[in-house]
Amino acid sequence: MLLKGVPASRGIIIGPAVVLGSSELGVKRGKISSQSVEAEIARLHEAVARTREQLHDLKRKVATEIGQKQSEIFTAHILFLEDPSFVVETNEAIRRERVNAEWAVWQFVERYAKLLNEVNDSHLGAREGDIRDVGRRLVQNLRGGMLTMVGSLDKRSVLVAVDLAPSETAQLDLSKVSGFATDVGGPTSHTAIIARTLELPAVVGLEHATQHVKTGDTIILDGTGGILIANPDKETLAHYRARQKDEAQLELALKRLRRLPAITKDGYKLHMAGNIDLPEDARIVMERGAEGVGLFRTEFLFLNRHNLPTEEEQFQAYRLALKSCEPHGVIVRTLDLGGDKFLAHLGLNPEMNPFLGLRAIRLCLAHPYVFKVQLRAILRASHFGKLQIMYPLISGVEELRQANQMLEEVKKDLAKRGIPFNPDIDVGAMIEVPSAALTADILAKEVRFFSIGTNDLIQYTMAVDRGNERIAYLYDPLHPAILRTVKYVVDEAHKQQVKVSVCGEMGGDPLFSLVLMGLGVDGLSMSASSISLVKRSIRAATFKEAEALAHQALKLSTAKEIRDFLSESELGRVLEAP
Numbered sequence: 001m002l003l004k005g006v007p008a009s010r011g012i013i014i015g016p017a018v019v020l021g022s023s024e025l026g027v028k029r030g031k032i033s034s035q036s037v038e039a040e041i042a043r044l045h046e047a048v049a050r051t052r053e054q055l056h057d058l059k060r061k062v063a064t065e066i067g068q069k070q071s072e073i074f075t076a077h078i079l080f081l082e083d084p085s086f087v088v089e090t091n092e093a094i095r096r097e098r099v100n101a102e103w104a105v106w107q108f109v110e111r112y113a114k115l116l117n118e119v120n121d122s123h124l125g126a127r128e129g130d131i132r133d134v135g136r137r138l139v140q141n142l143r144g145g146m147l148t149m150v151g152s153l154d155k156r157s158v159l160v161a162v163d164l165a166p167s168e169t170a171q172l173d174l175s176k177v178s179g180f181a182t183d184v185g186g187p188t189s190h191t192a193i194i195a196r197t198l199e200l201p202a203v204v205g206l207e208h209a210t211q212h213v214k215t216g217d218t219i220i221l222d223g224t225g226g227i228l229i230a231n232p233d234k235e236t237l238a239h240y241r242a243r244q245k246d247e248a249q250l251e252l253a254l255k256r257l258r259r260l261p262a263i264t265k266d267g268y269k270l271h272m273a274g275n276i277d278l279p280e281d282a283r284i285v286m287e288r289g290a291e292g293v294g295l296f297r298t299e300f301l302f303l304n305r306h307n308l309p310t311e312e313e314q315f316q317a318y319r320l321a322l323k324s325c326e327p328h329g330v331i332v333r334t335l336d337l338g339g340d341k342f343l344a345h346l347g348l349n350p351e352m353n354p355f356l357g358l359r360a361i362r363l364c365l366a367h368p369y370v371f372k373v374q375l376r377a378i379l380r381a382s383h384f385g386k387l388q389i390m391y392p393l394i395s396g397v398e399e400l401r402q403a404n405q406m407l408e409e410v411k412k413d414l415a416k417r418g419i420p421f422n423p424d425i426d427v428g429a430m431i432e433v434p435s436a437a438l439t440a441d442i443l444a445k446e447v448r449f450f451s452i453g454t455n456d457l458i459q460y461t462m463a464v465d466r467g468n469e470r471i472a473y474l475y476d477p478l479h480p481a482i483l484r485t486v487k488y489v490v491d492e493a494h495k496q497q498v499k500v501s502v503c504g505e506m507g508g509d510p511l512f513s514l515v516l517m518g519l520g521v522d523g524l525s526m527s528a529s530s531i532s533l534v535k536r537s538i539r540a541a542t543f544k545e546a547e548a549l550a551h552q553a554l555k556l557s558t559a560k561e562i563r564d565f566l567s568e569s570e571l572g573r574v575l576e577a578p
């Protein structure tokens with residue numbers, strides 16, 4: 001059985017599958033380690049909070065749209081969640097039996113429902129349905145938590161899931177995961193990015209993988225070709241084992257490039273940085289040959305917990321990243337929450353279009369308390385090395401000014417208290433929204449650098465949800481609109497001596513990186529796994545060739561024409577040769 005999806009992270013893996021989040025509720029018993037007990041209880045706590053929030057929203061909605069009386073059903077649901085025996089018994093089950101939270105919840109629900117059923121009262125009969133309903137909702141909210149079951153597996157496995165939310169992947173026991181296959185998602189969906197960071201093969205947008213694959217099946221996951229094969233025959237297995245060997249050889253060759261600079265044959269040097277989610281990743285990107293961190297996605301410090309990280313925790317995280325990068329620097333991107341990354345405990349109302357909603361800098365400006373704590377932590381860490389600040393999702397200069405205003409307030413306060421920081425810290429803006437790109441000349445006057453976030457820039461320019469596999473065919477970095485936008489931003493920035501780098505996934509592609517260099521970008525920042533591959537491209541080219549390539553590409557009408565032109569060019573052929 002062969003499924004085709006979207007290639008998301010290079011490499012081939014052959015091994016057993018673990019299927020998560022299939023359409024059936026299918027709660028399974030999983031054993032957790034004694035060290036994981038408290039974390040499991042915290043996870044349950046968080047899911048209960050999220051469930052309660054959803055129920056309150058539903059109740060409000062039903063009360064206004066249908067009627068007060070009908071909305072009372074949700075009061076009963078909420079009361080169930082708040083029932084002390086529910087809390088005590090589920091927590092106890094996790095502690096005593098060391099089971100996963102889903103199992104503890106579902107066992108309680110079954111027991112309770114059975115009890116109500118036995119009472120055989122028509123009124124209570126209805127309540128039995130309610131109990132199951134709220135239990136199902138809670139289990140759905142814990143779904144990411146099913147991943148903790150991965151901890152109880154004895155073999156490394158390929159995770160097959162409908163989707164993996166950022167909060168879910170963040171709690172994976174990575175020693176048990178060898179690859180990712182998801183039904184949904186595009187090339188820059190969260191799962192794709194995380195897989196590249198972890199250097200694990202991944203295919204997303206497979207549509208029906210969770211229906212066709214069963215836990216325990218042997219699967220071949222070809223992250224380079226975007227293919228999943230379940231229960232392969234002998235020949236197919238042999239074929240892929242041979243390919244695995246070839247890839248291992250390529251890896252070995254790439255390893256040698258780690259310590260070499262990204263310099264063209266005619267001496268043009270591109271700055272190569274790495275993208276990280278957590279401070280510990282900084283060491284990995286440095287090992288892979290990065291010159292510092294070009295994008296620290298700090299929101300990962302905020303996920304999977306039911307309180308906000310303190311200023312001190314954040315300060316330590318930024319310092320740790322800096323320390324791993326010495327003598328290079330770290331660009332800290334301020335919080336990019338919203339979109340597909342949520343915090344249940346911030347108590348924000350769900351939105352119809354979260355990617356067009358209160359996301360990133362908008363959310364920070366609306367919650368100055370959260371933002372200022374982060375700015376304080378960044379400023380304090382700036383005393384210890386080359387730390388730069390970058391704001392995500394800037395859509396116009398007013399937002400930039402508002403953010404800078406808050407930064408100045410925080411600086412003033414630190415100065416007043418005699419706390420050391422770099423008063424001249426560099427501030428940059430991400431260019432991810434067409435309105436920012438089109439006003440690059442205005443923004444350039446008020447920043448030190450730009451970093452083009454192509455993942456979002458493509459999504460917003462093309463009106464293509466970056467996580468939707470059904471329209472992934474439209475999500476194309478080579479669309480003339482994208483190349484023109486990059487060129488415009490670079491030209492306007494350079495007129496004012498503002499440097500431009502690209503930190504979206506486009507920069508991690510060996511061929512696209514040449515086009516970006518040819519368009520004039522000064523640096524790239526990418527996942528650990530792409531660094532050597534891109535260095536190989538840069539080192540195989542001259543700047544002149546890359547410039548000519550970009551120049552010619554800009555004259556073409558479609559992404560396909562550009563792609564064909566690139567792969568048929570001399571450089572393209574060199575790079576595609578085995």
Ligand code: PEP
Pocket residue numbers: 295297336432452453454455456457503504505
């Ligand atoms: C981007 O949008 O290109 C980017 C780098 O940010 P993120 O992927 O975190 O949205």
Ligand code: MG
Pocket residue numbers: 392432453455456
């Ligand atoms: Mg972005």
